[in-house]
Each structure stands twice: as C-alpha cells, then as structure tokens.
Amino acid sequence: MFSLSQKSLYVEPLDLWIDSLRSQERCYVSHGHSDHAREHRTLVTTPNTARICCARFARRAERAPVTFEEHAFNEPWEERDHRLTLFSAGHVLGSAQLMIEGERGSFVYTGDFKLRDSLTVEPPEVKRCDVVLMECTYGRPQYVFPPHDEVAAQMVAFARETLEGDAVPVFFAYSLGKAQEAMAILGRAGLPLTVHGAVETLAQVYEACGVTLPPYARYHAETFDLRSVLIWPPGGKALPKALRNKPVRTAVLTGWSLDRSALFRYGTERGFALSDHADYPALLQYVERAQPRKVLLNHGWRDFVYRLRALGIDAEYMEDHAQLSLF
Ligand SMILES: [Zn+2]
Numbered sequence: 001m002f003s004l005s006q007k008s009l010y011v012e013p014l015d016l017w018i019d020s021l022r023s024q025e026r027c028y029v030s031h032g033h034s035d036h037a038r039e040h041r042t043l044v045t046t047p048n049t050a051r052i053c054c055a056r057f058a059r060r061a062e063r064a065p066v067t068f069e070e071h072a073f074n075e076p077w078e079e080r081d082h083r084l085t086l087f088s089a090g091h092v093l094g095s096a097q098l099m100i101e102g103e104r105g106s107f108v109y110t111g112d113f114k115l116r117d118s119l120t121v122e123p124p125e126v127k128r129c130d131v132v133l134m135e136c137t138y139g140r141p142q143y144v145f146p147p148h149d150e151v152a153a154q155m156v157a158f159a160r161e162t163l164e165g166d167a168v169p170v171f172f173a174y175s176l177g178k179a180q181e182a183m184a185i186l187g188r189a190g191l192p193l194t195v196h197g198a199v200e201t202l203a204q205v206y207e208a209c210g211v212t213l214p215p216y217a218r219y220h221a222e223t224f225d226l227r228s229v230l231i232w233p234p235g236g237k238a239l240p241k242a243l244r245n246k247p248v249r250t251a252v253l254t255g256w257s258l259d260r261s262a263l264f265r266y267g268t269e270r271g272f273a274l275s276d277h278a279d280y281p282a283l284l285q286y287v288e289r290a291q292p293r294k295v296l297l298n299h300g301w302r303d304f305v306y307r308l309r310a311l312g313i314d315a316e317y318m319e320d321h322a323q324l325s326l327f
Contacts, residue, residue, distance in 0.1 A: 009109070009133070009318075011100065014080055016044070018098065018109055026069075030111025031095035032056060032176050044069045046086055048094025048122075048209045052176065055205045073122070089113035090124025091276050092177030093206055097125075105130035108290065112137070112299070114275065115282040116148055119184035120211050121177070126289040133296040133318060134286060137277045138255055139304030145255060145279040155182070155272050156189040158251055159229045163191075167247035168226055172234040172268060175199045177276050178253050179231050180206050180213065185274075187214020192228040194219050196240075199231055234266065255279065287313060 008020035017027040019036040027040040032052035037043075039057055043050065043066055050068040057066065071077060073096065076085040081103070086096040091112040098109045108129040115124050145151070155171070162169035171186075173179040175198040183203060187193055193216040195203065200218045207213055217223075219230065224242035232240070239248060250268040257263070257271025278286060287295055287308065295308055295315040308315035 013102070014082060014084075014100070016079075019111065028098055028109075029053065030089065030098070030109070031092050033092065033112070033174075036111065039066050042067050042069055044071070046070065046094045046096050047072060049096065050094075051205050051209060052092075052094055052202065055201050056176075073125075087125045087127060088122040090115065090118065090121055093121055093180070093209060093211065095121070097127075099127060099129060108132045108292075110134040110286070112277060113286070114278050115285060116145075118148075118181055118276075119188075120180045120206060120213075121276075126286055128289075128291050130292060131294045131296065132287070132290050132292040133298060134283070135277070136283055136297045136300030136304040138275070138279050139283055139297070139301040139307070141280050141307075143255065143258060143280045145258070145273045145275055148274075151272050151274050152185045155185055155251070155253075155274070156191070158249070158270055158272075159186055159189075159191050162249045163227060163229070165247075165249075167249050168228075168230055168243060170230045170232055170239065170243070170248055170250045171253055172232055172250065172266065173199075173253040173274075174276075175233045176202050178274065179203070179233070180211070181274065181276075182231055182253055183213050183216060186229050186231075187216065192225065193217070193231065194224060194228045195231045196233055198233055284311075 009018040017024040019030050020027045024040045026042040028044040029037045032049050037053050047070045050070050071086050073087050076083050083101040085099040089095040089097045089111050091114055100107045106129040112135055117123055159169040171182050173182045179199040180203055183193055195216050196219055203213055221241040251270035252266040252268045253272050253274040255273050255275030255277060257273050262271050295313055296318045297305055298318040302317050305315045305317050
C-alpha cells in the first residue's frame with residue numbers, strides 16, 4: 001500500500017504523496033517547514049498551513065500556481081474507500097497528523113510533532129491506530145527536555161541580565177514556529193522585541209490565524225533600538241549590521257542545546273532547550289497512548305528502533321523498506 005520514493009511516502013490506493021520533496025500533482029503537506037512543504041499542483045493540508053505556505057511561496061510567484069485542498073482538524077473526508085482525517089501535531093501552527101482508515105485498519109502519519117502545550121500552537125492530539133509512522137528526531141534517552149516553564153524563565157532571565165549589562169540579547173530561532181513562541185515567552189515578560197523580516201512575515205500569519213502575539217518591531221538597521229531583544233533566524237548566524245562592534249550576547253533555541261557540543265556548533269554563548277519536537281519520554285508516551293501494533297520510524301536516530309523492540313514493540317525503520325504493505 002505504501003512505497004518510498006526519493007525518501008518520500010506514496011500511498012498507492014489513494015494516489016497520494018505525503019510531504020514529498022519533489023513537486024507532485026497532489027501531495028499532503030503536514031506543516032509549513034521547508035523540509036516538508038514544497039510547491040505542488042495541489043496541496044492537501046490544513047487552512048492554517050495553507051496560509052503559512054501562501055506567505056512562504058509568495059516570493060516565488062513567477063512559478064506555477066499552487067492550489068490548496070483544505071481540511072480542518074477532525075473533519076474526516078472519504079476518498080477511494082478510505083476515510084482520511086487530519087488532527088493536530090502540536091509542532092508549529094497548522095501542523096497536522098494524517099489518519100487513513102480502510103477496511104483493514106488504521107494508519108497514522110505523525111509528521112513532526114510534540115506533546116507539550118505551547119503558547120502559539122494548537123494543542124496536540126494522539127489517536128489510537130493500528131500502524132503509526134512517526135518521527136524520532138530525539139529518539140535517544142539523553143534527550144529529556146526540562147519543563148517548559150523552566151526553559152521560558154531561563155530565557156527571560158538571560159534577556160534581562162543582558163539588557164541590564166547594556167548588551168543586546170540575540171535569540172537564534174527558526175522563523176516558523178520557534179520564533180513566534182520565543183516572541184510570546186519574552187513579550188509576556190514585558191521585554192521589547194525586534195524581529196527579522198522573515199519572522200515578522202510568519203508572525204503576521206499567526207496573528208491572522210488568531211494567535212495573540214506581543215507588540216514587536218521589524219528589524220531595520222537604521223532604526224534598531226539597542227535596548228530590545230532581537231529574534232533572528234539561525235540561518236543568518238552573522239549578526240545584523242546595527243550590531244557590528246556593539247556588545248551582544250547570543251543564545252540558540254533548540255533541543256540540541258542539551259548536547260555539550262551544541263554551543264560550539266551554533267557559535268552562541270548560551271543554548272535553551274526550547275523544542276518543537278517530542279523528546280525521548282514524549283516519543284515513548286506517544287506509542288503508549290496510540291497503542292499501535294506496529295511502529296514505523298523516520299527522521300531520527302535509527303537506534304530508536306532497537307529501543308522500542310527492547311520494550312516489546314514491533315518497530316521498523318521506514319527507510320529500510322522500499323515498499324510496505326500494511327493493510
Ligand atoms: Zn518541522
């Protein structure tokens with residue numbers, strides 16, 4: 001029923017691609033990150049992910065137009081003798097899991113997910129299913145994120161100390177998802193915020209989708225206020241013009257900051273484990289709650305397969321198979 005081509009999943013009976021990295025006629029897109037959301041003729045997705053994709057694709061308007069087939073969470077539709085349902089993955093705004101139910105059972109594709117609640121994302125859901133294909137980015141036992149409140153308090157303390165020391169705190173965070181959550185955390189504490197243009201574009205989409213964000217300014221070299229907190233995409237590690245030769249302190253927001261080498265890798269002074277993925281206990285918790293008879297894994301440590309098997313769970317790494325018949 002399922003096959004893998006170019007590391008992308010294809011569901012044959014539905015003629016449906018899932019998060020394909022190559023442009024397809026019709027593809028399900030789980031969320032707006034660029035390693036999942038590519039331009040296809042028709043994107044099957046949630047209304048919020050459609051808005052995020054529109055904002056992200058806008059700069060490439062010269063390309064062939066894309067159309068969106070939108071489905072709200074928990075509003076199933078029928079297709080070729082199967083019932084399909086999208087439900088929240090809690091990863092970034094609009095992120096969804098896909099459930100496919102047929103005569104012979106139910107299958108869930110999680111896409112990227114997390115289980116903790118967030119200030120800016122729809123609460124995640126776990127549904128019971130027969131087979132789950134899940135990501136396992138942090139599928140090693142050392143990846144246990146501290147409680148969210150603790151991480152948030154550390155971020156606020158770092159920003160305050162830095163401003164009190166007459167330096168600019170710079171947080172490196174992905175433009176989609178992490179940056180908006182950082183804005184909510186730091187803004188709630190009353191800290192003035194300045195954000196990169198890409199962060200602003202997506203923050204505007206979040207606001208249009210009903211997420212409340214604190215006041216913020218878009219970064220301009222000429223008008224940048226040195227008494228504000230700067231939120232910047234990690235891809236643009238080089239500090240912006242207005243900060244050259246100015247005292248700054250930098251921090252990266254990623255689950256990988258639990259690794260000793262992370263600060264060296266990201267080139268920052270501090271790292272805070274604010275993640276949009278499930279940590280190791282949350283991955284196990286997902287399996288426990290979904291109660292699948294089979295777990296398929298992708299995007300993560302391959303040895304998570306053996307950890308699940310040791311717990312008596314039937315698990316396989318998806319990329320070990322070109323084709324899988326599940327039903
Ligand atoms: Zn993602």
